[in-house]
Amino acid sequence: xxxxxxxxxxxxxxxxxxxxxxxxxVLAVVxxxxxxxxxxxxxxxxxxxxxxxxxxxxxxxxxxxxxxxRAQSRRRRRRAGAALPEVRRQLVDAHSLHAVWVIGVxxxxxxxxxxxxxxxxxxxxSGLEPGWPLLLCGxxxxxxxxxxxxxxxxxxxxxxxAE
Numbered sequence: 001x002x003x004x005x006x007x008x009x010x011x012x013x014x015x016x017x018x019x020x021x022x023x024x025x026v027l028a029v030v031x032x033x034x035x036x037x038x039x040x041x042x043x044x045x046x047x048x049x050x051x052x053x054x055x056x057x058x059x060x061x062x063x064x065x066x067x068x069x070r071a072q073s074r075r076r077r078r079r080a081g082a083a084l085p086e087v088r089r090q091l092v093d094a095h096s097l098h099a100v101w102v103i104g105v106x107x108x109x110x111x112x113x114x115x116x117x118x119x120x121x122x123x124x125x126s127g128l129e130p131g132w133p134l135l136l137c138g139x140x141x142x143x144x145x146x147x148x149x150x151x152x153x154x155x156x157x158x159x160x161x162a163e
Contacts, residue, residue: 109138
């Protein structure tokens with residue numbers, strides 16, 4: 001084994017995405033607190049749910065995308081015959097951990113959407129109405145994270161970096 005290892009992607013961009021999510025969450029909380037709902041209505045919560053999801057899952061989502069691009073690049077260079085430094089095991093496995101987190105965040109968004117649909121149907125407002133946009137958004141996030149995880153694993157394997 002060589003002592004030379006390929007460096008992983010910088011955590012700066014994922015950190016900025018998560019920080020943006022925190023800022024948006026604070027702004028959404030302030031806006032929700034200022035909103036006075038009409039009689040028999042609830043404060044709108046869709047923006048708050050999405051901002052909180054970005055704050056909680058933005059780092060991992062960005063990391064999954066970074067690792068996907070890194071794995072694709074290594075696969076492409078390996079196919080071209082380039083000699084590449086060894087990749088640390090933690091880097092090859094990191095996409096799985098981050099993808100599982102993003103899938104969980106997506107599923108949570110979808111659950112909030114389902115609750116919005118439920119409250120729309122039973123006539124008791126929750127602030128999550130109409131619900132279906134959150135349901136679709138959460139499902140899409142979870143599905144895309146799963147697909148990115150599979151694609152990244154395949155790229156690492158084809159680059160010869162995973163077993």
